[in-house]
Amino acid sequence: MTEKFGAKSTADEVLAGVDLKGKRFLITGVSSGIGLETARALAAHGASVVGAVRDLAKAERVTASVRDAASQGGGSLELIELDQASLQSVRACADRLLADGRRFDSIIANAGVMATPLGRTADGFELQFGTNHLGHFALVTRIEPLLADNGRLVVLSSQAHRVADVDLDDPNFERQAYDPWLAYGRSKTATSLFAAEFDTRHRDRGIRAASVMPGNSLTDLPRHLSQEDLQGLFETVGKARAEAGLPPAELKDIPQVAATSVWAAVVADKDEIGGHYLEDCAVAPINDTPNPFADGVRSYALDADKAKQLWARSEALISVT
Numbered sequence: 001m002t003e004k005f006g007a008k009s010t011a012d013e014v015l016a017g018v019d020l021k022g023k024r025f026l027i028t029g030v031s032s033g034i035g036l037e038t039a040r041a042l043a044a045h046g047a048s049v050v051g052a053v054r055d056l057a058k059a060e061r062v063t064a065s066v067r068d069a070a071s072q073g074g075g076s077l078e079l080i081e082l083d084q085a086s087l088q089s090v091r092a093c094a095d096r097l098l099a100d101g102r103r104f105d106s107i108i109a110n111a112g113v114m115a116t117p118l119g120r121t122a123d124g125f126e127l128q129f130g131t132n133h134l135g136h137f138a139l140v141t142r143i144e145p146l147l148a149d150n151g152r153l154v155v156l157s158s159q160a161h162r163v164a165d166v167d168l169d170d171p172n173f174e175r176q177a178y179d180p181w182l183a184y185g186r187s188k189t190a191t192s193l194f195a196a197e198f199d200t201r202h203r204d205r206g207i208r209a210a211s212v213m214p215g216n217s218l219t220d221l222p223r224h225l226s227q228e229d230l231q232g233l234f235e236t237v238g239k240a241r242a243e244a245g246l247p248p249a250e251l252k253d254i255p256q257v258a259a260t261s262v263w264a265a266v267v268a269d270k271d272e273i274g275g276h277y278l279e280d281c282a283v284a285p286i287n288d289t290p291n292p293f294a295d296g297v298r299s300y301a302l303d304a305d306k307a308k309q310l311w312a313r314s315e316a317l318i319s320v321t
């Protein structure tokens with residue numbers, strides 16, 4: 001595997017010299033942040049990008065940078081409506097893609113919400129688990145026949161997976177006190193487990209899947225946090241890392257924070273990244289320290305048995321609505 005790229009690489013640097021004409025990508029959440037930059041970079045290199053978004057009118061306005069890049073680079077952008085917090089919307093989106101029938105070389109399951117107050121999706125699932133995991137699970141498993149043989153699935157996870165393993169008995173916080181960070185952490189462990197099990201199930205078609213920790217960046221993601229909450233978070237993380245003798249966690253800018261997604265979706269050797277958790281354009285090492293602020297991926301987020309159990313639980317949850 002190439003060791004050429006790292007924490008400071010940008011999406012354009014990762015794609016330098018790569019011609020994506022004729023390649024198709026589905027990306028969820030292209031209206032802001034990492035998804036918007038991922039779409040822009042891929043389109044600038046000639047890719048046909050389908051961006052799945054909750055609000056089509058807003059997305060039309062804010063994706064001008066993607067259309068400009070596409071017109072210069074020979075790529076294109078199509079938008080499709082998708083509310084991941086509604087299984088009806090997810091199924092409608094999937095069925096439109098299936099009816100269209102065109103295949104995708106990579107699917108990037110990027111959209112997400114973080115540290116929301118307790119909320120429920122249209123189907124009654126806890127909002128973060130429902131949006132970040134079940135919405136993607138329902139979409140991707142339905143459109144899986146559209147993923148090209150040798151295609152890739154990239155699922156956005158987070159360092160927040162280190163907060164907690166999934167809770168398969170009470171995934172929707174019906175029998176325990178709600179904590180926004182616990183819910184976010186569990187939802188991101190779920191996204192890594194989903195990628196790991198998808199990889200296991202589809203490897204024989206040459207399809208590989210990986211989860212990505214993009215790096216920390218000030219996108220719209222902390223929209224549910226006040227300035228004080230955000231400041232408190234930075235202080236807590238900084239103190240905990242200093243106490244553990246670790247360097248401060250650095251913020252990335254937006255082009256950098258999209259780099260690992262495009263690396264995983266296009267450039268990396270898919271057989272070397274398949275089933276893994278990626279960070280800074282590399283496979284992250286397993287680190288089972290109890291300190292949630294220390295680097296690396298916790299092994300519970302890639303555990304094969306837990307991944308199978310989560311898959312079965314997710315199928316059961318989405319099939320009853």
Ligand SMILES: NC(=O)c1ccc[n+]([C@@H]2O[C@H](COP(=O)([O-])OP(=O)(O)OC[C@H]3O[C@@H](n4cnc5c(N)ncnc54)[C@H](O)[C@@H]3O)[C@@H](O)[C@H]2O)c1
Nearest residue numbers: 029031032033034083084085111112158216217219220221
């Ligand atoms: N920014 C960071 O520091 C960071 C760190 C680790 C992981 N991540 C992950 O990266 C991904 C992208 O986050 P970002 O930082 O670009 O945040 P962002 O808030 O800028 O973008 C998230 C996107 O998801 C979309 N979205 C949210 N709920 C949706 C729903 N119900 N249906 C459809 N779309 C929905 C939003 O509209 C938005 O376009 C997320 O999965 C996030 O958890 C981000």
